[in-house]
Amino acid sequence: MHEVLHALGVAHEHQRPDRDDTIIVDDAEINLQYPSLADQFTKLPSNGWWDSSHDLEIGSSMMYPSILSTGDNPVMVLKSDGTTQWGNHGAMTTTDALQEGCFVGAPWGNIILHTFFYTLIFLHTYFSARKKCSFLH
Numbered sequence: 001m002h003e004v005l006h007a008l009g010v011a012h013e014h015q016r017p018d019r020d021d022t023i024i025v026d027d028a029e030i031n032l033q034y035p036s037l038a039d040q041f042t043k044l045p046s047n048g049w050w051d052s053s054h055d056l057e058i059g060s061s062m063m064y065p066s067i068l069s070t071g072d073n074p075v076m077v078l079k080s081d082g083t084t085q086w087g088n089h090g091a092m093t094t095t096d097a098l099q100e101g102c103f104v105g106a107p108w109g110n111i112i113l114h115t116f117f118y119t120l121i122f123l124h125t126y127f128s129a130r131k132k133c134s135f136l137h
């Protein structure tokens, strides 16, 4: 889901301009553990993110895990209660849907892109199923 949303133009949840209201991003820890990933944690400018007034969601599929594969210390912490354990790249959340629905800005562009990507997903699923089920030839 993460990569599909990127293809649709959605940015990382942990890079949104208002992220500091909700999470603490530890740049020093990122640079220590995974320097080449540092630009994936850079805060976006305000014009790089659509402000839907919806709060940051740590369960967003566009959120990186708080603990990277390269270390035991978290690189992000939830401000409200100090939570350091998350990492859900499975389901789409409210903030994902809001960002995805808005990135084009033009309804027709959105409809065309949706049709295109859902067709691709359908074709991929269909042909994957055909490979597995020989009776479908």
Ligand SMILES: [Zn+2]
Pocket: 002, 006, 012
């Ligand atoms: Zn990503």
